[in-house]
Each structure stands twice: as structure tokens, then as C-alpha cells.
Amino acid sequence: MPLPSLHDQAERLVRLGVHVVAGLAADDLLEAARTGPAGGLLVTGAPASSLAPLMRRGDRPGFVVEDMTDVDAFGPTDDSPVPDGPYVATGLDRGEAFGNRTPAEAVPEILAGGRRPLTLEEGLHWVLQDEQVLERNHCFMTPGSRLRKPNGAYDARTPALWISNGTGRDGTERRDAPKLGWCWWGNRHTWLGIASCDERVAACAAHR
Numbered sequence: 080m081p082l083p084s085l086h087d088q089a090e091r092l093v094r095l096g097v098h099v100v101a102g103l104a105a106d107d108l109l110e111a112a113r114t115g116p117a118g119g120l121l122v123t124g125a126p127a128s129s130l131a132p133l134m135r136r137g138d139r140p141g142f143v144v145e146d147m148t149d150v151d152a153f154g155p156t157d158d159s160p161v162p163d164g165p166y167v168a169t170g171l172d173r174g175e176a177f178g179n180r181t182p183a184e185a186v187p188e189i190l191a192g193g194r195r196p197l198t199l200e201e202g203l204h205w206v207l208q209d210e211q212v213l214e215r216n217h218c219f220m221t222p223g224s225r226l227r228k229p230n231g232a233y234d235a236r237t238p239a240l241w242i243s244n245g246t247g248r249d250g251t252e253r254r255d256a257p258k259l260g261w262c263w264w265g266n267r268h269t270w271l272g273i274a275s276c277d278e279r280v281a282a283c284a285a286h287r
Contacts, residue, residue, distance in 0.1 A: 080209060085112035085167065088121040088208050095133050095207065101125040101165075108165060111282035115167035119280070122204045123165050126151045127224075127238075130203040131259040136210055136242065139256035145248050147261055150199075152226050153238055158186065159195045159223030162281035168201050170194070170277025173212065173219045177273035181265050182222040182237045185273035196223035197274035199238040199259075206240060206257060213242055213257055219274040220262060236261040239271055 082088065089112035092098060093105045101108075101123035112121055127143070127150045134141025143150050155161045172194075177185040186196050197205075202221040205212055218241035226234035239262050245254025262268060 080211060082118065082120055082171075082208055085115050085117065085119070085121050088112065091208065092121065092123065092204075097123055097125050097130065097133070097207075100129040103165065111165035115282040116169060116280055119167035119169040120171055120201065120205055120208065120276075121165060121282070122161075122168055122201050125200070127153070127199050127203060127259065130200065130207065134203065134206045134210070134257040136213065136255055136257045139253065141206070141257040141259065142243075142249075142253060144258065144260040147236075147259070149226065150238070150259065153199055153224040154227070155198050156196065156223055156225050156233070158190055159198055161198060161279055165282045167280045167282055168197075168276040168278075169280065171197070171201075171205060172275050173217065174272030174274045175217060178271070179267045179269045180273065181267050182220055182262075182273055183264050186222050189273065189275045194275045194277055195279070197221045197276055199224035201276065202238075202240050202274060203259070210257070213240060215242060216270040217272070218242060218270060219272040220268075221274055222264075223275075233264070235264045237264050241271065
């Protein structure tokens with residue numbers, strides 16, 4: 080399904096209050112939408128922990144898994160740098176072609192194809208604009224965001240977005256809710272793609 084226009088995306092983010100946690104005035108975000116390329120996804124610098132509860136699937140709000148209290152420490156990798164301020168990510172793909180492949184295997188192929196691994200914030204903004212992008216057995220990892228350890232190496236967790244089954248610590252009340260969790264960098268999942276984008280284009284917005 081095509082994304083809403085950038086203007087409509089900006090208006091939705093303003094209604095949700097995303098501009099506030101991103102440190103932007105509403106008018107600045109709307110201006111950024113006017114300067115970005117059509118057909119892309121408008122992305123702000125709002126932290127993942129603030130975006131996840133805004134996701135919806137029907138009447139179920141999104142959530143972050145309990146063992147990912149450090150979710151906001153996950154940042155763009157060296158292979159997936161992002162512009163400062165609001166920007167537009169184009170050519171989004173859930174990466175279903177990489178189903179049952181590990182992020183370690185898929186990311187080099189994504190980069191070799193001239194694309195960039197999707198960041199967690201991009202994935203969250205995508206779900207905010209189109210809740211149908213998360214489907215049973217067709218969800219995705221966002222390997223463009225990882226946690227850097229003190230020794231400089233990356234933590235083995237890979238952020239991912241999928242739909243809760245309401246089991247374990249999720250709780251039955253969260254069944255069918257959109258979920259921000261993680262998978263191991265070296266693990267395969269048939270129901271999780273490895274998401275990517277074509278390019279990232281900086282949008283013009285002044286901070287006040």
C-alpha cells in the first residue's frame with residue numbers, strides 16, 4: 080500500500096505529539112514535509128521508547144518488550160547513517176526476500192545492492208503511518224540500528240517489529256498488539272524479513 084503524502088504524514092505525527100518528543104515545532108515538521116521527495120517516509124529524531132506505544136493494531140497499542148529497557152541506546156550503524164533532523168527514507172522494503180536468513184547474512188547483500196538496512200526509528204515511523212505493514216508471518220527486523228558496547232563491538236541483539244501472540248511476559252492482554260522486540264544477529268526466522276530502504280534525503284526544518 081502506498082504511503083500517505085508527506086504532508087499527511089506530518090499532520091499525523093503532529094496529532095500524535097511526535098514532534099514534541101523529537102524537539103520540533105509543528106510548523107517546522109510541516110515545512111520539512113514540503114521539501115522532501117514524494118512517496119517516501121517522513122522520519123523524525125523521536126526516541127524509539129516514545130514511538131512504540133503510539134503504534135496501533137486495531138485497538139491494541141504497541142509496546143517494548145520488558146528485557147529491552149535500553150532500547151533508546153540503539154543507534155544507526157556505520158552502514159546506515161542518517162541525516163540530522165527530519166528526513167525522508169525512500170524505497171522501503173520489509174525484506175521478505177531475506178526470510179529465514181540471518182541479519183549477518185542479509186546485511187552485506189543489502190549493502191552490495193546499493194541499499195541501506197532500515198533503522199528502528201524508520202520501522203516505527205512506517206508502522207505509525209501504515210499499521211498494515213505488520214502482518215502475521217510478515218514482519219521485519221531493523222538491522223540499521225544496533226547497540227555499541229564499551230569495547231566498540233556491536234551487541235548481538237537486532238531490533239525487530241512484529242505482532243505479539245500474548246504469551247509469556249507479554250501477557251494475554253497484549254495479544255495482537257504491535258511489539259518492539261529483538262532477535263539475535265545470527266538467528267534465522269521465517270516470519271521476519273530484513274528491512275531496508277533505498278536512500279535517505281535530508282529535509283529542511285529549522286529548530287526553534
